[in-house]
Amino acid sequence: xxxxxxxxxxxxxxxxxxxxxxxxxxxxxxxxxxxxxxxxxxxxxxxxxxxxxxxxxxxxxxxxxxxxxxxxxxxxxxxxxxxxxxxxxxxxxxxxxxxxxxxxxxxxxxxxxxxxxxxxxxxxxxxxxxxxxxxxxxxxxxxxxxxxxxxxxxxxxxxxxxxxxxxxxxxxxxxxxxxxxxxxxxxxxxxxxxxxxxxxxxxxxxxxxxxxxxxxxxxxxxxxxxxxxxxxxxxxxxxxxxxxxxxxxxxxxxxxxxxxxxxxxxxxxxxxxxxxxxxxxxxxxxxxxxxxxxxxxxxxxxxxxxxxxxxxxxxxxxxxxxxx
Amino acid sequence: xxxxxxxxxxxxxxxxxxxxxxxxxxxxxxxxxxxxxxxxxxxxxxxxxxxxxxxxxxxxxxxxxxxxxxxxxxxxxxxxxxxxxxxxxxxxxxxxxxxxxxxxxxxxxxxxxxxxxxxxxxxxxxxxxxxxxxxxxxxxxxxxxxxxxxxxxxxxxxxxxxxxxxxxxxxxxxxxxxxxxxxxxxxxxxxxxxxxxxxxxxxxxxxxxxxxxxxxxxxxxxxxxxxxxxxxxxxxxxxxxxxxxxxxxxxxxxxxxxxxxxxxxxxxxxxxxxxxxxxxxxxxxxxxxxxxxxxxxxxxxxxxxxxxxxxxxxxxxxxxxxxx
Numbered sequence: 001x002x003x004x005x006x007x008x009x010x011x012x013x014x015x016x017x018x019x020x021x022x023x024x025x026x027x028x029x030x031x032x033x034x035x036x037x038x039x040x041x042x043x044x045x046x047x048x049x050x051x052x053x054x055x056x057x058x059x060x061x062x063x064x065x066x067x068x069x070x071x072x073x074x075x076x077x078x079x080x081x082x083x084x085x086x087x088x089x090x091x092x093x094x095x096x097x098x099x100x101x102x103x104x105x106x107x108x109x110x111x112x113x114x115x116x117x118x119x120x121x122x123x124x125x126x127x128x129x130x131x132x133x134x135x136x137x138x139x140x141x142x143x144x145x146x147x148x149x150x151x152x153x154x155x156x157x158x159x160x161x162x163x164x165x166x167x168x169x170x171x172x173x174x175x176x177x178x179x180x181x182x183x184x185x186x187x188x189x190x191x192x193x194x195x196x197x198x199x200x201x202x203x204x205x206x207x208x209x210x211x212x213x214x215x216x217x218x219x220x221x222x223x224x225x226x227x228x229x230x231x232x233x234x235x236x237x238x239x240x241x242x243x244x245x246x247x248x249x250x251x252x253x254x255x256x257x258x259x260x261x262x263x264x265x266x267x268x269x270x271x272x273x274x275x276x277x278x279x280x281x282x283x284x285x286x287x288x289x290x291x292x293x294x295x296x297x298x299x300x301x302x303x304x305x306x307x308x309x310x311x312x313x314x315x316x317x318x319x320x321x322x323x324x
Numbered sequence: 325x326x327x328x329x330x331x332x333x334x335x336x337x338x339x340x341x342x343x344x345x346x347x348x349x350x351x352x353x354x355x356x357x358x359x360x361x362x363x364x365x366x367x368x369x370x371x372x373x374x375x376x377x378x379x380x381x382x383x384x385x386x387x388x389x390x391x392x393x394x395x396x397x398x399x400x401x402x403x404x405x406x407x408x409x410x411x412x413x414x415x416x417x418x419x420x421x422x423x424x425x426x427x428x429x430x431x432x433x434x435x436x437x438x439x440x441x442x443x444x445x446x447x448x449x450x451x452x453x454x455x456x457x458x459x460x461x462x463x464x465x466x467x468x469x470x471x472x473x474x475x476x477x478x479x480x481x482x483x484x485x486x487x488x489x490x491x492x493x494x495x496x497x498x499x500x501x502x503x504x505x506x507x508x509x510x511x512x513x514x515x516x517x518x519x520x521x522x523x524x525x526x527x528x529x530x531x532x533x534x535x536x537x538x539x540x541x542x543x544x545x546x547x548x549x550x551x552x553x554x555x556x557x558x559x560x561x562x563x564x565x566x567x568x569x570x571x572x573x574x575x576x577x578x579x580x581x582x583x584x585x586x587x588x589x590x591x592x593x594x595x596x597x598x599x600x601x602x603x604x605x606x607x608x609x610x611x612x613x614x615x616x617x618x619x620x621x622x623x624x625x626x627x628x629x630x631x632x633x634x635x636x637x638x639x640x641x642x643x644x645x646x647x648x
Contacts, residue, residue: 139462141480143480144487164414
């Protein structure tokens with residue numbers, strides 16, 4: 001089985017690659033080759049199969065054509081300009097998130113008798129306020145950001161191309177990934193992770209919104225499981241509606257902080273500095289807070305059960321259990 | 325006031341142009357100039373203001389740039405590859421319906437301090453089965469055709485570009501226009517009109533689906549009123565959800581035929597020949613049947629009250645009241 005990860009240098013792409021390298025297989029098939037594509041060279045995990053590293057600009061049609069020429073059996077399309085940057089740079093967001101996605105699907109389409117599974121990481125940003133208390137699977141898509149708009153368009157293309165038999169796509173709407181390791185990126189949602197990760201590492205973190213802000217989270221470890229499951233699920237079970245809202249944990253920022261206090265104590269919590277930011281508060285007010293991920297749960301997707309568990313995953317996977 | 329109609333040679337574009345020519349104004353402003361753009365030269369109505377006729381390929385970026393260089397105050401974007409053709413010709417549908425729409429919005433976006441009202445004719449094809457008995461305004465978009473996918477993407481782009489202040493857009497989801505005058509086009513929905521228009525003109529019509537098929541209709545005259553109203557409505561009343569499902573009449577094919585019988589008699593109805601077509605039946609089974617067009621009605625959009633009225637509009641506007 002050949003696998004391609006578009007966006008393979010990103011945080012989720014790297015964790016997925018590491019997991020595939022350890023397993024040596026996906027579903028019930030051995031992996032023969034893994035290609036990690038990104039705008040910068042991806043790190044390669046040690047693996048018992050061949051790993052290729054490729055770089056390029058996904059918004060150029062020729063890039064996608066080259067990437068899929070070897071006809072990978074499974075394509076994970078994780079590449080994206082994140083929400084804050086797509087809002088700040090209109091052209092870049094559309095070029096990468098819309099054109100890049102469409103070119104990838106088109107490059108697959110024009111190869112005869114080639115119908116790979118494509119797992120597209122969509123986002124809960126496909127939804128926009130006002131919301132019901134808990135958002136059902138069939139809530140309408142009314143994104144309030146360019147990023148959410150671009151992800152929704154990606155879902156629509158995936159549905160149509162899949163319906164027409166040129167690919168076998170699944171869009172998974174990831175919760176906000178928390179605790180995101182490493183340096184902050186330009187995602188406007190970054191503070192949800194910053195206020196956990198930085199204090200645990202001995203650093204100060206800025207909280208730009210009120211403690212009452214509620215949001216929807218899953219860990220990076222859960223994200224990798226979502227991707228692996230989406231790659232091997234029977235597409236027929238999805239029918240013509242190929243987009244899934246994935247399970248997660250709904251907590252307020254205040255509840256995140258109390259979970260941190262239970263696990264790491266007052267000293268660590270004291271490293272969170274409240275500094276309200278009107279622009280971020282405004283953007284976050286349009287974000288969803290809670291979902292009934294009924295379809296995805298019925299299809300076997302699983303997330304954490306509490307925010308405490310999410311923090312413990314971070315401690316295990318990133319910090320070797322050590323709190324500074 | 326300068327007005328541009330993209331798709332000005334089409335049936336709805338021509339009727340809109342004729343109405344604007346008669347009125348000489350739109351809302352409370354005099355019309356100074358009307359441009360009719362299409363892939364073929366549009367007929368020009370006699371008018372008390374200047375009318376330009378332009379031709380070109382809307383899928384080329386330069387075409388849109390030229391069209392909007394004069395900064396029309398209102399742009400009606402009616403141009404589209406219809407459902408049957410967009411399904412038969414994948415590339416053409418995406419090129420015109422997606423790229424063409426995006427180029428138009430982009431051409432407007434890059435002109436500083438230019439924020440025209442753009443009225444985009446979307447379609448009830450943005451919805452796909454399974455449906456509730458009557459479809460609410462906030463039903464999710466799950467199109468089952470490439471045409472419906474492309475219209476949904478157009479709506480999303482319109483929402484995002486409007487939110488970002490580069491245009492002032494409104495998407496109106498027209499019911500199926502019935503009775504469509506003239507020759508049949510490639511829309512898969514053509515038979516809904518054919519079975520009324522052709523018998524009234526003394527010709528045989530083929531009915532490819534069962535009498536129980538229910539669908540959602542409004543007349544060409546109603547469509548022109550929808551467009552005029554959408555051009556002048558206060559955009560702020562729409563908030564961030566710029567797509568409106570418009571009112572119409574929900575009738576079965578059998579009810580259409582009984583209305584025809586009441587107005588034109590058994591002799592005319594006898595000209596309908598039943599010839600089931602599996603492909604059309606299959607496609608139509610995924611189409612919506614009835615809507616609660618609550619938002620649009622509250623905003624003042626009005627359609628016919630019965631299918632009899634729709635037939636009478638056809639008799640008045642197309643046949644001078646004469647049944648053959």
